[in-house]
Amino acid sequence: MASHLYSMCTAPFVSQSDDRIAEDQEEFHRQWITLFADRNQGPSASEWALAWFALDNTMHRACHTSAEALLLRRSNTPQQEIDTLMQSSVDALLTDHRKWRQRQVVREADEMERQGQLLATLTSSTTTNTGFPFDTILPTLQQTVPPGGTPLQFLQYPPERLTNLFYANLLNHYRSIEIYISLIPKPMWGYPDPWRFECAIDLCRTHAALGEERNFLTTGKIWGLYLAGITFGGHELYPVCSVSTGKC
């Protein structure tokens, strides 16, 4: 019934993208976002909305690129040409994607996390309030671990002490997208890549530190962990030893 429902409508399909147009469109959309976002959280709500939308835009674009890559592989195009085309698309995607970390709201949140981690290290045995101006980065005023508590840890990797759960979730979304894009040219399980491995480790460290917080990125979390699993490549590539038995 659904296909019949829309038979009255027609529209062409074009999937090209342009960074400049995307930036223009963001400014265009900023207006309704500012108007509609939660004003109780101040201007940061609209900035975070824009940041979240930007990540989702990249993910959406990566899915288009991935689908085009699949079509290319199934075509009669010479392999060398396929590799060149794919690498070009992926490089452009990654370049745009990494600009996300330069957004002001993200840089501020990064700095808060860095300071929070530093202070947690310095005052790990005390329960002193850090006195940070947390309200400057709402909607993120949520601490995962009570002062003096210990965050959950991923394997033997250093635990992360998160200041801002909202940002931590977005950052893992960012890492998931990075891993996903990197898999487009070589969508292979267990293909060794030190940089991707590090990204997957960071994702899991953050996931462990998130603990049992309210799960507003459910699908994203599942997807991120799945991609981390792909990166680790199973027992053959990165065996994990059981702490209790010592067996790998």
Place this chain on the structure above:
Amino acid sequence: MNLAVQPISDLHWPTIPSRDPFQEIFCGDGDDTSQTSSTEPSPSEASYPLIHSPAPVPTQDIPSSDLPYFTFFLEQMSNILPYVNLFPSAPSNVFSVSLQHPALRHSILSISALIADKKSDRGRVRALDHLQKSLKHLQTSLTAVEVDEGMAISIFLLAYFNVGSGEHSTARKHLQGLQLVLEQLKQNHLARNGGVPSPYAVSPLTMLIWRMAIRMDFIMSIMYGQPPIFHVYGSLRVPI
């Protein structure tokens, strides 16, 4: 968190805005957004306070036993739909639009019934009944080429229904339909506005629904290994 449907006597009903539910959104004072530390409710929130009052919706086509699904929608969709933590008034705004939009009303009831009844093992009878009614209303409107924002929101909820039911093929068709409806809304606005594009061509609520649809689009693309339906953001042909 208790997700069971509440008895009718416990229902909370929103007041009906005496004007177009989109008016506040279109006509809000942009300067208000520069207040960085305000704790006052936003105009959009203030427009739709929840109070105890008799059911305001035309209920001729809705049995009273189904009314708690509205409460479920208002109370639980903020935990289900993305972005609502940043746009908390969205579910109540969708509800407000549905007061004048039968297709959307039944879409709300169908998705709420699907989720609420699944949690309480009550089957899918109510959900499918409202789905059918919503589709019927949409078909009538589309045949008459009467495209509006309530229709766009309604289609999104139907797509969500299908995703929740594991019917991804149907969900994709609804997303295609949604893209066409959004394109039509944009064209209608351009025709009214002398060809000048505006970020207010459609309401912020519908823009947010469009964003939710993009998210649904890439999630389905990943899950089912198919190209996304919506155009790439940053292309010259985004729907709005």
